[in-house]
Amino acid sequence: MHLVVDLGSSTFRAGVSGREDFISEPCVIAYDVSGEAIIGTEAAKMIGRNPDLVKITTPVQWGAVNDFSAVVDIIRHVAKTCLPGRLRRKFTLTMAIPSGLTQVERKAMVEAGKTAGAKEVTLVNSGVAAALGAGLPIQDPVGCLVVNLGAGVTEAAILSMRGIVDSRSLNVGGRSIDHAIIETLKKDYSFLIGQLSAEQLKRRCDAADGTETLEVKGRNLSTGLPDSLQVPCALIQGQWENYCNTIVDLIVQTLASCPPELVGDIMDRGIVLVGGGAQSKGLVNLLMERTDVPMIVADDPENCVIRGLLKDAKDTRSAVLANFFSNLSHPQLPISSKK
């Protein structure tokens, strides 16, 4: 049986190739004193609330392995959850990774898969998987540009006729906005908030129409006491704007190497947005204003990569993703490794 996994910086998603159902949980592990692992939703609830005896780790950061043994534990966990017991020893594995990972980072992913028990590990480009999951005609002679707005990685890929015309990724994403909010409140307001509060604040600001300020709870660093703060929405919008500028730069760089006919296709068809960040209405509007190109948010944008991985074998019998070719100068995908 073939296991497909999208190990995201905030969420891991996994399923069995050819099926439609998949699991999706926060990519977080808590290890208690005995070393026992608590994986996913329960571990995420502990972030910022854990005593020293409980170690919390984020296995993946910026789309790459951050904690090797934790990544192995996650893959073992998804194999156990998704595969029937008797088949668990023989599984093969496909993982989606951003195009910007170095060869060393790619090898670490393959090694983690093999250590978790996979007989064979194939890495595929997450931009291509996302395009397939979004239902784009990636095999047709038409250019499409897909932009994946993740938590740790922002990736743009231009695809046409089963080929990657260009694909680039940056270690910037929704989580960078959370960190910037934490740092700004600390510096300008002497107020400390946790990662979960920053993420909620970011989303609340996006949903709040015309609201001037939003309340957040945390620690007043001047008094050392718990307190609440009214945060101006404009402060958070400023962070969204910085992120928007980064995305526009990435799009411009990706288009620079694109033949004019394909640019014309992209102008006509629009840019397809996937990933959790595509759910921010404010960001999508900003991107449209800045680029003057239609932005199309894919259905269920957060899950396009895993849907593409699941769909791959189902739609085509012989997997498209692993055969996708790239003309980039940096190391080629897929890396496939047998035990």
Ligand SMILES: Nc1ncnc2c1ncn2[C@@H]1O[C@H](COP(=O)(O)OP(=O)(O)OP(=O)(O)O)[C@@H](O)[C@H]1O
């Ligand atoms: N409605 C929303 N408004 C704003 N941001 C959102 C919304 N929904 C999700 N996000 C953000 O999207 C990000 C998660 O996206 P996604 O699940 O695609 O990331 P990931 O796959 O785990 O990470 P990556 O692919 O970057 O390694 C988080 O930063 C989250 O805060």
Ligand SMILES: [Mg+2]
């Ligand atoms: Mg992702």
